[in-house]
Amino acid sequence: MHKASFQQRPKRVALFVTCMVDMLYPGVGIAACELLEKNDIEVVFPEEQTCCGQPAFNAGYLNEARKLARRFLAVFAPLVESGEVDAVVAPSGSCATMTSHFFEVIFNESRETDLAHQAERLASVTFELTEFLVDVLGIVDTGAQLQGKAAYHPCCHLYRELGVDRQPRTLLDGVEGLEVVDLPHADDCCGFGGLFAIKNSGISAAMGRAKASNAEQSGADAIVLCDVSCMTHINGILSREGIACHAHHIAEILNNHLGSTLRPPSQPAPAQADHPRRWGD
Amino acid sequence: MQVDIHAPYKDRVNQALSDPNLRVAVSKATDRMTNARLASMGAVEGQLLRTQVRKMKEHVLSNWPDYLEQLETNLTRNGCTVHWAGGIADAQAIVKDIALQNSANLVVKAKSMATEEIHLNHALEQAGLRVVETDLGEYIIQLADEPPSHIVAPVIHKRLEEIAEVFQEKLDMPPTREPTKMTSLARARLREEFFAAGMGVSGCNFAIAETGTICIVTNEGNGRMVSSMPRVYVAVMGIEKLVPTVEDAFLQLQALCRSATGQQLTVYCSMTSGPRQQGDVDGPEQVHVVLLDNGRSRMLARGYGEALLCIRCGACLNACPVYQEIGGHAYGGTYNGPIGAVISPALAPEIAQFKELPHATSLCGACREACPVKIDLPRLLLDLRSDLVQEGASPKTEAWGIKSYASLMNSRRMYENLGKMASIGSNLYAGMSGGNIKFMPPPLNGWTAYRDFAPFAPKSFREWWRQRSKMRGQK
Numbered sequence: 031m032h033k034a035s036f037q038q039r040p041k042r043v044a045l046f047v048t049c050m051v052d053m054l055y056p057g058v059g060i061a062a063c064e065l066l067e068k069n070d071i072e073v074v075f076p077e078e079q080t081c082c083g084q085p086a087f088n089a090g091y092l093n094e095a096r097k098l099a100r101r102f103l104a105v106f107a108p109l110v111e112s113g114e115v116d117a118v119v120a121p122s123g124s125c126a127t128m129t130s131h132f133f134e135v136i137f138n139e140s141r142e143t144d145l146a147h148q149a150e151r152l153a154s155v156t157f158e159l160t161e162f163l164v165d166v167l168g169i170v171d172t173g174a175q176l177q178g179k180a181a182y183h184p185c186c187h188l189y190r191e192l193g194v195d196r197q198p199r200t201l202l203d204g205v206e207g208l209e210v211v212d213l214p215h216a217d218d219c220c221g222f223g224g225l226f227a228i229k230n231s232g233i234s235a236a237m238g239r240a241k242a243s244n245a246e247q248s249g250a251d252a253i254v255l256c257d258v259s260c261m262t263h264i265n266g267i268l269s270r271e272g273i274a275c276h277a278h279h280i281a282e283i284l285n286n287h288l289g290s291t292l293r294p295p296s297q298p299a300p301a302q303a304d305h306p307r308r309w310g311d
Numbered sequence: 312m313q314v315d316i317h318a319p320y321k322d323r324v325n326q327a328l329s330d331p332n333l334r335v336a337v338s339k340a341t342d343r344m345t346n347a348r349l350a351s352m353g354a355v356e357g358q359l360l361r362t363q364v365r366k367m368k369e370h371v372l373s374n375w376p377d378y379l380e381q382l383e384t385n386l387t388r389n390g391c392t393v394h395w396a397g398g399i400a401d402a403q404a405i406v407k408d409i410a411l412q413n414s415a416n417l418v419v420k421a422k423s424m425a426t427e428e429i430h431l432n433h434a435l436e437q438a439g440l441r442v443v444e445t446d447l448g449e450y451i452i453q454l455a456d457e458p459p460s461h462i463v464a465p466v467i468h469k470r471l472e473e474i475a476e477v478f479q480e481k482l483d484m485p486p487t488r489e490p491t492k493m494t495s496l497a498r499a500r501l502r503e504e505f506f507a508a509g510m511g512v513s514g515c516n517f518a519i520a521e522t523g524t525i526c527i528v529t530n531e532g533n534g535r536m537v538s539s540m541p542r543v544y545v546a547v548m549g550i551e552k553l554v555p556t557v558e559d560a561f562l563q564l565q566a567l568c569r570s571a572t573g574q575q576l577t578v579y580c581s582m583t584s585g586p587r588q589q590g591d592v593d594g595p596e597q598v599h600v601v602l603l604d605n606g607r608s609r610m611l612a613r614g615y616g617e618a619l620l621c622i623r624c625g626a627c628l629n630a631c632p633v634y635q636e637i638g639g640h641a642y643g644g645t646y647n648g649p650i651g652a653v654i655s656p657a658l659a660p661e662i663a664q665f666k667e668l669p670h671a672t673s674l675c676g677a678c679r680e681a682c683p684v685k686i687d688l689p690r691l692l693l694d695l696r697s698d699l700v701q702e703g704a705s706p707k708t709e710a711w712g713i714k715s716y717a718s719l720m721n722s723r724r725m726y727e728n729l730g731k732m733a734s735i736g737s738n739l740y741a742g743m744s745g746g747n748i749k750f751m752p753p754p755l756n757g758w759t760a761y762r763d764f765a766p767f768a769p770k771s772f773r774e775w776w777r778q779r780s781k782m783r784g785q786k
Contacts, residue, residue, distance in 0.1 A: 224674075270762050
């Protein structure tokens, strides 16, 4: 996937917050937004955005996926083409993969060449959050501070489709006070896989339990990752299995959303994290 | 519990998941093979090797008919008899007739997936012949009356203790768990079979078109015996398993050995370029080569030609987290793991015969990363899912669900209303069950059977955004 190189530092980006972050984990979206703003990036949130269509695409329903892909392109492409924003940033490797990798595939398949080209152009300025912070803005330290032990889980789409791995690890290493430990079999899939988690729930959960047991073995207080879908799966398993470790999206850590200390493993899991912390500034 | 390969998909998976020994045996062995592959590919310019092998195999496929003709010409010139088999019945009949014409009552076999594919042992046994598998792993599962569960390690699903039980029961072995004693026993028994056999059958790891040579790689030397000791030797090869030149053969050999077992080279690489010539001290009197299509040209026509690049090394199985959980038998076909999930349906007369397999994957991509020919397996699995939908082979409720979801998500108003309803509903419900949701109705009970679910947020990101924008006096 070809990525644009910026002549000047980008000034304004469109946040593709993703439907799961919007509805389930707004705290992650807020953290992403504030991280960008702290680094002098103006954030635009196109309110017409909904879902990128990945569930339909993954299940094999290409017509339905194209319907939502057309919508996505209609919302985001004009912002980039008119120069209103310099890039599109998403706090998700999986959704960024869908829009910047598979949109082109599904429009080529239907021989909608114009849309495929538009998708390709949009893809060249679409970035996953940590990829944008490190590769485009050159940030290695977000100024975050957190006491505790964390292990990084590379989510499959981010790691294998987008090839983003060094960036989140770099940013985690920059968190003051945080000890980053190895996760055994880190690059094994957590078993989420979208519809797979429902259709083949037994296999999916067995993979999830393997991940949870590796998380426990790592001795980490928290698993850090860049996708809330995998986070939902891992936390669902950890909670059901009664393992005192919790998965967090990296944006929340980089933006100091978790207080000063990661919960030690002996303490019970807290209720769902509070959000949003504040309503304006 | 043993997995019944003929049971329905759901039952096979449940049987596999409820056997804790299976996971231990499979994941231990696959981890070992994966580590060996990584070390071995890392010792050379692995990425370059992958690129070169892929390029070579792509070249073969774009000139497929020409190379097949060249191979046939050269095999014939070398004195081999070439047979073309369109499907399972043709292939079975060809091999059976060769055996009967030569009064070969005992057939010894080297490990071969192509002969598994055509259920050759069964067909020969039906004709009254005795068939003995001579690869140690294949020998064990033949004694246990099971099909192989891995492309290169057929008995991967069994632990040493289980193998000892099989030997005690079938070979009257005195109780022992010492691998050397067990293999010595098998070796002694197999030696007698080699001497008595009238015909040897193997698969073919690759055939060289320019020289008319059949190559099989083994570690135990049984392939050498099968192809040289009996009077008649038959090689059954899938028609995609050919390489143009000797150089190409060694290129593929490198990739195959390093990716399969992590070896630089297997212990044996047996090359047969025709029957015994005058003055030769050994070798078979007859060499037959069965060129097997059995769905391969159909697979190309269907758009799954990329899977014909496969060199059957098994690296994708070893890398696959799904395979590690359920082993090979749960896939229900000859081939398993990621490549099996692609080619079982793609080779079959109807894709829908294996409609569950393209969904038996989280699409994590570990297989593509491991593949020595860089086959984009996740993409092929996605294509199969899409073909299944177009054929109307997916469940009606699923189709209805996805269509409704796409319509809802295509409207901002409906999307926002849905979010609100989900938030209110899930929070009320979660409140009742104390924080996390532990049960949801079908089809979402698939989720809550094994995992908790956190409720939707009371306020969405977009509500926060609007509120903040209002306070800032922005649009």
